[in-house]
Amino acid sequence: MIQPGHINRVIVVAVVLSAILEVLDSTIVNVALPHIQAAFGATTDQATWILTSYIVSAVVVMPLTGFVARRIGRRRLILTAVTGFAAMSIMCGLSWSLETIVAFRLAQGMFGAFLIPLSQSILFDAFPREKRGQAMAVFGLGVVVAPVLGPTVGAILTEYFSWRMVFFVNLPVAAMALLLLAGELPDDKTEEVRIDWKGLALLAIGIGCLQFILDQGETKDWLSSRVIQVALIASVLGALGFIFHTLTSRHPVVDLRLFADRNFALCNMIIAGFAISLFGGIAILPTFVQNLLDYPVIESGHLFIPRGIAAGVSMVLTGSVLVTRFDPRLLTGLGMLLTAAGNFMLGSLNLNAGFWQLAWPGFVSGLGMGLVFVPMSILAFESISKTRQDEASGLFNVTRQLGSSVGISLVGTWVVRGLQTNTAVLSQNVTPYNPAARAYLAPLGLTPDSTQGAAVLGQEIARQAEMISYLTVFNNLGLLALATIPLLFFCRAPRADQRAAAPVH
Template identity: 55%
Template structure:
């Protein structure tokens, strides 16, 4: 046990780093609700609004793996303070943006500085807690990392509805100010190290990750590989990624320490967090589209739909981190978390166009309970063999995989939704003929017939609604299967020693 791990927990530091984590993850979803208002304010197209989200994610994922390197070169304290100030600065500029181009640039700045907040916060938490209380650390961290993006649509809806879309950027300012005061006062300065930067490796890594993210974000709107742009970005990502990996395997001072992936628990954890991201964020991304587009929910009520899920996730994390993880095999909790998350998503596939608010909310509660049971033990198990010196770098890799999981999930589920809508529409329209008695029976109460213009319009709208409903059901099933598919990863993770997660005798 290191000297840092013997020290008592500094709760002000804990609260400060959780606030910094909230800054980053909240921005991944809070802006989404305001996109229609931003679109109207700047007179831009739907394709252009994608760049408001994409610019942030691309910048964030591209530089996140550099956390360990920059932490050694400048020190954790200096890096996290710079990241908080930079993030707050570009948030304020985002709220003041006068045109679309300015907003995209400021979102790039947000993503660049925000990239360091999650991995640094996680690494600081690990060294602030003794080893037997790391489950509690991850529960607290999870309240920010998982609950914040779940509640992001709710907060964004309230701010947009009662103030302006600009408020979703300004809300970061007080959070950043409080976090900055706490970090500046409590976090000790560290000795910096001389670090030789592999600029070629850096360029390869940033290009590979950035091109992959652009492929995922723009694929659906550009018909995927039917688009020359998507073909180019995919090829660039594959080629530069392959060169970076092969080149880095033989280099001692690579941008990313690939030797970390030799630890089976860390490697399996990174795979599992990708699948979990596909399941969790894929479902969260399409749920607002479902309730607003098909069920005509107002923005505020669609945001409130995430409150029960967020409460369940927060409750699950606290109970798991302070009680369950110390008394049961964390791998068993991990498996139950995956099963609950997948089950909640699959439950959404049993809904129809007449569904009520609570019929939509209860599956979210099930998934929310699964989030806590997955996230807390996974974050502990994945890092159980990682030394303190490698925590920053490992956290950077893990955070990249979590973010990529969310991006892959949104891309895959969105592609599935569009493809299955077209498929179901084609199948249903084959049944709509003047000779089908069900068609005339449906239109009769409306005083219409299938051979009139109004009758044809009503039928087309109903068929599209039903096709969309069936496609949403398919998409929710796919998001659930993504969670179930990660269950074999649990078998690859090592069972931790008793001191890793604590025992009833060591819990205070």
């Protein structure tokens, strides 16, 4: 039993470990994907389903957190989710074909979808108001740093052991979380809640098809593909049907009336923009340094260490000190500025960029991450009642996940389209009569009108065109982070006694 004024550190550790399972797995597999592709003889398009299947199932199931928690109880749900996640991790590591690993990743995403929303709401309710800020700072430390360091951990495990280890590494974390939760988390009441099958089906169609479009759109050339066209129609119809059904149903599976709260609605918009800017940059950085700057896998993973350290320090400082002294709108705005600055720093590099020129922007963005997450949660949940925490947390995390998916999809499209445009523009200006081209080839003993000289120029044009594309993407992400800041002015400032009491999302 939790004593008044006492923080149960065992539960803090347990729920942080539970959340780390999900957020770490969302990035650690990316680095190992080429090795998995080679092991199963899969094409690049086929291999992306290993990532897509997990994300689609997680996004579809996550909004149901509040409904399922009321029906079977938080304790039973989180224990089931951790156990199922661990079991599916084992099966992913033992997979014998592409089809089996995709199926197991689908199931893993369904179990993982509950972990972060449940962890947040358990902590939010378990601790005295005056000490919740400290507990949330520790929780945020794990949730923010884990996905940033995921590529580093994944690179080490893949390089020195096997791609299968990126799944098996979940087991000790899951085992510890289960032991602590089973011993410390008390039973809670359940409710006889009717299952809204119609709403559930419409939700799955709307969000599932949207996530499929975001994941496969660039590969299939967006609306040029009949599959994407059908998915778009299905997503729109599913979403509209779900909204209408939810607003007219007495017992909806997800209560969209939560968005009637001004702060909650605005903060969902802000977190979506922040996720696009942040996770879009994180997703594209390994490809940028490995493919264009010829960084080895291990060193590309090391680039994320300064970002992770900065995010951890910033998160602890913000959660334990800053949120009690400053307006969370000010802290969030500062975090957005730092996130934008990090992207702009990356957008000013050249092909000769060294390790620290690439790492410092991540450090700056990491400071911004820590400044955003705790204050954003304070703003978003300022007026959300205790009984609606699970449901609101699920919706908030769906928005964040969809934002990160949009970011990953956008940067992929921007790079490909930019590469085509930049190559065409640069090629027009490089001719055998161009003095700059002759000067570039002269030290190599070549001329632009020779076969070898033309080949060297073509390679350099491709490199420069790709570099310009990446720099444009980083600058666009920086501008997007800045564009979300004005929304903060429309948020209500929380009362001083609430600043240390909101959950981190």
